[in-house]
Every structure is written in C-alpha cells, then in structure tokens.
Amino acid sequence: YKTGNYISTWGYIKDLDNVTTNVDVDVDGTRAFMIDEGIDKDNNRGIAPFNYKGVINLKKSQNVGIDVQGTHTIYSPGAGVNKDSKYNNINTVANIKVINKGNIYGNDNAAGTNKNQVAFGFNNFDSSTNNTRTEMINESHIKLDSKESAGIQLRPENPNASGTSDKLGLNMMTAYNAPSGKIDINNAGSFGMLTVKNKDNSGNLAAPKTYSNYNVTTSSGGQIASRAQEENMSYMKNTGTINVAGDSSIGIGHLHNIQGVYAGGTINVTGNSSVGVYTEVPTRPVEAGAKDDHGLTNTSGKTVGTGTVEVTGTITVSGTGSSGVFATKTGSITLKDNRTNADADADNRTLGKINVTGTKSYGAVLDGIKLNLEENTEINVTGKESIGYVLKKGTGSNKGKIEVTGPATNIATTPSLGFYGNQGTFTNEEEGKIYSSGTVAHAVALAGDTTGITFNNKGEIKTAGAGNIGVYADGKYTFNHSGNHAVINAGTDTVGIYAKNADGTLNIKAPINIANSGTGTSIGIYSDGNAKVKFGDNSKFTIGVGAVGIYSSDVTKFNETFEVETSAGKSLEVELGQNSTFGLLNGNSGNVSVGSYLNKGNNNNVKITNFGTGASVFYATGGVTANLDQDYTISIPTVVTNDSTSVLVGTKGSTVKIDTGKTLETNTNIGLIATKGTGTGAAASTAQNDGTIKSCINKRFRYRNLYK
Secondary structure, three states: OOOOOOEEEOOOOOOOOOOOOEEOOOOOOOOOOOOOEEOOOOOOOOOOEEEHHHEEEEEEOOOEEEEOOOOOOOOOOOOOOOHHHOOOOOOOOOEEEEEOOEEEEEOOOOOOOOOOOOOOOOOOOOEEEEEEEEEEEEEEEEEOEEEEOHHHEOOOOOOOOOOOOOOEEEEEEEEEEOOOEEEEEEEOOOOOEOOOOOOOOOOOOOOOOEEEOOOOOOOOOOOOOOOOOOOOEEEEEEEEHHOOOOOOOOEEEEEOOOOEEEEOOOEEEEEOOEEEEEEEEOOOOOOOEEOOOOOOEOOOOOOOOOOOOOEOOOEEEOOOOOOOEEEEEEEEEEEEEOOOOOOOOHHOOEEEEEEEEOOOOEEEEEEEEEEEEEOOEEEEOOOOOEEEEEEEEEEEEEEEEEEEEEEEOOOOOOOOOEEEEEEEEEEOEEEEEEEEEEOOOOOOOEEEEEEEEEEEOOEEEEEEEOOOOEEEEEEEEEEEOOOOOOOEEEOOOEEEEEEOOEEEEEEEEOOEOOOOOOOOOOEEEEEOOOEEEEEEEOEEEEEEEOOOOEOOOOOOHHHHHHHEEOOOOOEEEEEEOOOEEEEEEEEEEEEEEEEHHOOOHHHHEEEEEOOOOOOEEEEEEEOOEEEEEEEEEOOHHHHHHHHOOEEEEOOOOOEEOOOOOOOEEEEEEEEEEEOOOOOOOOOEEEEEEEEEEEOEEOOEEOOOOOOO
C-alpha cells in the first residue's frame, strides 16, 4: 500500500471472522487493518467478531498490524452502532472482540533503523462510549524484529477528546495472549504486552476529567475503566508464550494502571538487561462492596481484578543482567500458586516460578512498594553471580522457596545469593525457605544502606557447601530470627551467620543447627566484634562434631558482641557434639570474662544440655585468657559417659582459669584443660584454679593441667 492506505472495517460487516488477506505495510506511519466502531459479540444481527487468519508484514517505522479503534452505543451521543435499547444504560456493556489467528511480522530494514511497530493495539484518538469494552486476543504468532516495538498495546482514550460529555472516554479493554499465542521480541527496547498512558504528539499527558455522574476523576494520561462485574473487567493477561530476545526489553510491561494483570504462561528472557514482568504503577481492582469507575457496586463478595501484578507462569532468565520480575515506583508483584484456586480462570491455574540461569541476573527485584512470594512458588538460581531476590527498597515476603546453587565458575568477591537487601523490610514467613549450595553461594546477604534494612526470619534458612554463609550482614540492618518454625541450618564447613558493623543488630530467638565440621570448620555465628547479637527466648545451638557455636574476630569484645537475655528463667540452650565448642576465643592477648557471660546476673544464662566426647564450653587459643569470674554449674546426666569433656580448654599459649572465690560445679570429665597445641603458634598453655572446682562425677574431683 504505497500510498499509505489501509483496510478499514466499520460497523455492521459480515464475514469478518475468516479474514485471510495478506498485507505488506511498506509506508511509514500507517497500518494494515483499522477496526473501527465494533459490534457487540452478542449482537442479534449475526455479526461475528473480526478474526484475522492471514499474514501481515510490517516493513517500515510506526507501522501497526491490527489497529483497534473505539466504538459507541446508544448510551452516549453520536452512536451509529450498538443502538439497541438495552445499551441505553451503563449496566449493559457492548463487548467487542478482535482476534488474531494469523501471523504478524514486524521487520527491520537492512540499515537497522526501523522502530515503533505495534502488532496489535488499541489506539483510539477520539472518545468511545463508557459502556463499551474491547477484547484483543492473540491466538497465533507475533514476531517483532524492529526496535522499540510492541506485540499487544493498550492505551486509554483521552477522556476530553470528544468534548464534555460524561458518557464518553472511560471504557474497558483487555489484552490477552492465549495459550496458543506466541510473541517473539527480537530487538532492543521492545515489549511483548504493555499498557501505556495517553499522550499527545508533544508528549503531554491527557488531562484528568471529572465524571460527576459516577463521582470519579480520571488520572493523568487517561484511565482504563475498572468494572465491578468480572465479565466486564479490564485486564492484561498472558497464558501463552512470550520470548524476550531483545536487549533492554520487557515481556509484560505495566506502565499505566489497569484493573488486573495476569502473568501466566511462559516467558523466556534471553536478551541482556531485559525483564520478564515489569510494573511501575498500581493495579486498580474493585474490592468487594466497593463502587467501580461507573458507580456500580461490586456485589460478588470478592475482589474483581488483582491487588498486584500476579505472576502464575514460568519465567526463565538466561540473559546477562536480566530479571524475571521487577517492581518499581508504585508497582507491586505477587508470585502465586493458582493450581487449586477455584476463582482462577481455567487457563491460569498454574504455579508462579522463576528460573535464573543467566550471568549476573536476578529472579525478582523490588525497588518500590511490595513483592511477595506465596506458598509453593519458587525462585531457582543456577546462573553465575546471580541473585534470587533483590530488595532495593519496599516491603517483601517469602512463603515459597528461594534456592541458589553456585556454579563452579563463581568467585569469592562476586557470589551467587538467594536474597540481597539494601533498604526496607523482608519477611521469610513460616512456610518460607531460602537455601544456598554449590560454589560461593550464600542464602541471605544484608547490605543495609543509611536508612537500613530489617529481615525477619520465621522460616528456614539453609546453606551447604564449604565456605558458604547462611546470613551475611553488613551496613545498617536488623536481623530477627524467631517463631515456632524459624531455623537456620548451617551445613558442613559453612557459617550460619556472618555479621559485621556496629550499626547491625541480630535478635536470635529460635534454633541454629550447625553441621559437623569437615576439612574446615562449621561456625554458627561469626561477628567482627562490632555487630551485636542478642539471644532471647527459644534460642538454641545444636553444634555438630568439631564445630563452633559463636566466634568474635575481636576476642576482647566477645561479651559485648554476644548478649544473652538475663530475665529470670530465660537462657540460651546449647547441645555440644563431639569435639565441638560453644565459644571459640582466638587472640594473642586479652582477657575474656567467660563466667560473667555464662552466668550474668546469677541466672546461668547458658544451659548446656548435651556434652559430646571431647567437647568444651569455651576453647581459648593464641594467647587469650578465659577467666571464669562467676560461679557456674553444669549438671548433665549423660555427660559422665563421655571422655575428655571439659568446661574450658586453653591451647597455643592461652590461659584458662577459675577466678578467686568463684566455684565451678560440673560433671564434665575434666574441669580445665591446657595444652601446647601443634603446628604454627604452638606454645605452653596454663590451667589455673584460684577458686573451687566441684566435680559431680561419683563425688570425685577431677582437675588436669596438661602440657605437651
């Protein structure tokens, strides 16, 4: 169509349900088809919806394949169609269907300069009647090779375009990529599906308009109407396939408000710096009992629409620097499990899942309001230096599973992470699981900015793989570990919590389980000596073979770093495995008042409930002195069966002692042990009793001062 003409349909035209005409569009700024003044799909004249089954080739810039215009009913002035009397009130809606069962191809040129092509879009420049609704449905193939293009686009009308009438410019529309639909986005800056604001040629947003008949004022940029009846609601929905191969491109883009967004089906993100599902604005559902944009009450007893963008499909991210979902500004996202949701559409009863295989890519990013994972949903990360969930700011939660497996190519300075947070609040709920394994992969990393981040763990955090960390914390942060289902499981040669910075606080009120040490050492909590750790109700360490419960890199700050609640009847419970220790004291000097720590306020704050063979309460090495400066009692019925159990062990030049006038009452095999140690730093150590040691083993006193 060299002269810029196009094929137009208007009003009552029969036989539009089998359009097979092939069209090449080779003039800038025009379209293949314009569908104007559509007819209600349930009309009584035998007019079938427009159904395209041919091939459209878009060959220039600013081309449109199927350009859908608005329509009218007798409810408003100027109606030439849909004039039956039933349409003469806002309650009855004329639903216009436009279907693509053909192939729409957006072609680039040899110079690579084609852009701004839209395969299928609503782009009306006047105002339609308010009780009209346009449904755009893709059931076949859309492929766009030009940049800055879109597969399916919804743009609201300018409510002021046709004058002051309060019955024009506020209507409903839908974009639907059906299960058989496929949208391929192959160039930069493009979208599979999106909503946009209405702007004039100068970029000015359409002005708001007040509809006094409905008591509604529209937003700037036009408003896609929200309706109280599910059959008349506005939405954007994918249950088909969207392939995002272009760089800096988006599968589903929620750039302007709409009643519901359903991101189901399959979205494959192979482009770099691209996103599967993106939102920057709120959705506009109609809550139960509330009025919609036309003043009608939602009497269904449930919300019509979505409170956030809902992700129920599978998103696979293999591009570099790309994301599965991204919520920013005022946008929110929820990963959902709709498999047993009776209210979900039959083609949308699926599970939200994100798989990240790309390098330096992300499963979910929140830089706005809210991003939640419901129960059973998943984020799986296997890509190099990639992250499951990134919280830049906002409020997030996890009831599903975030799992990261670090590939062998990871390096220590750029690990893979299950969760990474800077600012805001995140809760790993009771059902939530955050796991890490493989090479240089940590479950949770808190890097609080000047505002700070709060992480509430009510579920499970687990790490496996030598050198990996369950929770890494630095900057300004608060980490709360509490609840009946809360647990941190640190695997062999891992660290449960690695905490830094005086602006950091950790509140521990739930168990930490530390696996057996292997060729390295398993540690429950490591602190730089500045981060503060507080143990409260229900805090418990289960320490495996050869493992360490707590360790401060600045041994002189041990008692300040690790604080046990002193209220009557409250304590930190510790189960010691074979050759394990509760507290590792490592320093070339300094004096640690371990008695004040174990029995602060005469409450016996630390309760040892199991004592494995060769285990100790404190293990001092390198020259530090561990001084029992308060009375302390250990009485465990089973400990007498285990050899070489001791309260304090000193090695490599260290000293362990009972202070003057203080009493250690214990049924461990030995009270104090001092050894020279072996290898680097080996030096004579001292076991010094200036107080009293009472042995409860067969009423015998045992005391050893050993030198090797």
